[in-house]
Amino acid sequence: MPTLAYVGVDVGTSSTKGVLVGPDGAILRSATRAHAVQRPAPGHVEMDARVWWDELVAIVTLLTDDLAPGAARGADVPGDLEVAALGVSGMGPCVLLADEAGEPVRPAILYGVDTRATRQIAELDAALGRDTVLDRCGSALSSQAAGPKIAWVREHEPDVWARARRLFMPASYLAFRLTGAYVLDHHSASQSTPLYDPRTHAWIDDWADLVAPGLELPALRWAGEAAGVTREPLGGVPAGTPVTTGTIDAWSEAVSVDAHRVGDLMVMYGTTTFLVATVAEPLRSETMWGTVGAYPGTHNLAGGTATSGAITSWLRELTGADYPDLLAEAAASGPGAQGLLMLPYLAGERTPVQDPHARGVVAGLTLEHTRGDLYRAALEATAFAVRHNLETMRDAGAEITRAVAVGGGTQGDLWTQIVSDVTGLPQAVPARTIGASYGAAMLAAGIAHEHGHLVDVAAWNPPVRVVEPDPALRATYDELYALYRDLYPASRAVVHALTHRTEGAPA
Structure with a gap:
């Protein structure tokens, strides 16, 4: 045989x-x-x-x-x-x-x-x-x-x-x-x-x-x-x-980490971030995606950002630094990125914002900020976007009891740790995250x-391991997340006007 x-x-x-x-x-x-x-x-x-x-x-x-x-x-x-x-x-x-x-x-x-x-x-x-x-x-x-x-x-x-x-x-x-x-x-x-x-x-x-x-x-x-x-x-x-x-x-990624049972959430760290929650029955959400699953009899509520890993690649190319240096500098920057807050909408945004004319915003910049602070702010921005999606899923009736992380972004500890700290959600990391x-x-x-x-x-x-949220950071990230949620509506009109000037999009 x-x-x-x-x-x-x-x-x-x-x-x-x-x-x-x-x-x-x-x-x-x-x-x-x-x-x-x-x-x-x-x-x-x-x-x-x-x-x-x-x-x-x-x-x-x-x-x-x-x-x-x-x-x-x-x-x-x-x-x-x-x-x-x-x-x-x-x-x-x-x-x-x-x-x-x-x-x-x-x-x-x-x-x-x-x-x-x-x-x-x-x-x-x-x-x-x-x-x-x-x-x-x-x-x-x-x-x-x-x-x-x-x-x-x-x-x-x-x-x-x-x-x-x-x-x-x-x-x-x-x-x-x-x-x-x-x-x-x-x-x-x-x-x-x-x-x-x-x-x-x-x-x-x-x-x-x-x-x-x-x-x-x-x-x-x-x-x-x-x-x-x-x-x-x-x-x-x-x-x-x-x-x-x-x-x-x-x-297919959800299949790869055995995250396709009711209550499972797959968090994919890639060029974009994608989330797939498996639910018992079809759920209605105006801003998320209700789909059938990969297997017969399964239903999903899903969401995805327009960028995430794409931002880290952009910053690496912009600064000329390599990933290990940027990750080390971002870790040293610490929670809150030394006062920086970013909207990660560099290619518009998918769920739950659903605004193709949204664009990235960096708030709080000073002459003292470093590339490590910017990289930290980008990682935190993607984590805030994940939390926004999670809250929208739960509001629609999704019960999430287990999260599994997959994709290239799981190779380093910092990104997944920030997402768990921001969301309060433990994430299982399997042996193979290819x-x-x-x-x-x-x-x-x-x-x-x-x-x-x-x-x-x-x-x-x-x-093989579970990324546990740090409860000591919950209050810090709750405050920053509230500011993140305020930043989009506060800047939307200006950003749309700029998008209209450069791309002819509706103002």
Whole structure:
């Protein structure tokens, strides 16, 4: 009996990552390919989908090439290792329109960081009724929703729209290229507001005809179901290997840390911060996202910032310092960042502010402040944003009994500690926090299990530590959080006027 392995690949905002995972959950190999998004106009964030496929091919080949028949095995893998299944996931919800053959007709429009469809949101709200959409779809229309972006293409690019026949997201596009199956997972569909009904788990045909007339919507499956099997060998992955339908990266990350039971909250530290709370039944919130989960019978209330790790990257590039120095200086700065307070809305803000025209604000600057103070203020700002999301979730009825942290930001202790101190919420940190690619491999292992291979996925990634909040800092951060909440409405009119001057956004 061969030793079975699983490959997981995730397409993120700034890179594609892949892992080769052994039968006990150990990561045998990993690979990353960096990429960049395009910003062709203010508020527009796009990416060429061909990059997703090229990077998947490169990563899978790198991870598995020596597993092909007759190849000399590397010393880091067992000699009888075979890939049993391949899992995919990716950022989203994205809008990738393609022709009948699945060839993209334009670059993919990204998730809530792309804010182009403001007018289409207003028009659909007027046509369908904002409350009606919220009640039927679980989420109000916002920059996160896929539907208004489809409408934007139909209005602004009629020649492109005339060639569009299919709708993909990163995971579904990779699954299609691998297997030929035109499918989309239910969770991704539930972020395609107003096209999907999370209660009936079906497309809303009349609204789809209004928003996307003539577009053939994909067949719906759950993230852990097989899309099909590989049509051709790829590296050491043989033809006929099962491929998952896959899902959006944050939900794959929740899978990777076993945070998908009622009461669980997944906090993803990445380019953006994403939060997924698993709830017993659909909840109504005007400013959060109600979705179905990665698994059948699950429901989520989710939220996300437009930036978080992106701010730390920006500050690193701006100052020319490396991360260890900035983290050390931020730790030395101490709670409150020596009197600095930041709004982290450098690319607008998603939940619960829902303001694509918001921008970053730094209050309290003096000539004495250092880059370490700015870095500390940025970390605290993202923590305040997490608290704002948590409070909104709880106000909507979500009960949060367990939080699990995942993503690149968990590698250092400072960021997670600040979030726990600001929110008062302990966070479990699992053994492996590599994120969505690992969750994609877990979903792949589930498919292999369905084909008769026994895999104890639940034992793959246990928690190894818990970040406990410091009660001595609660009063300090309660005071600063109140000021944070005051700063946005106090500065909104000025910021909107500035945004209008530079980008033509509504003042």
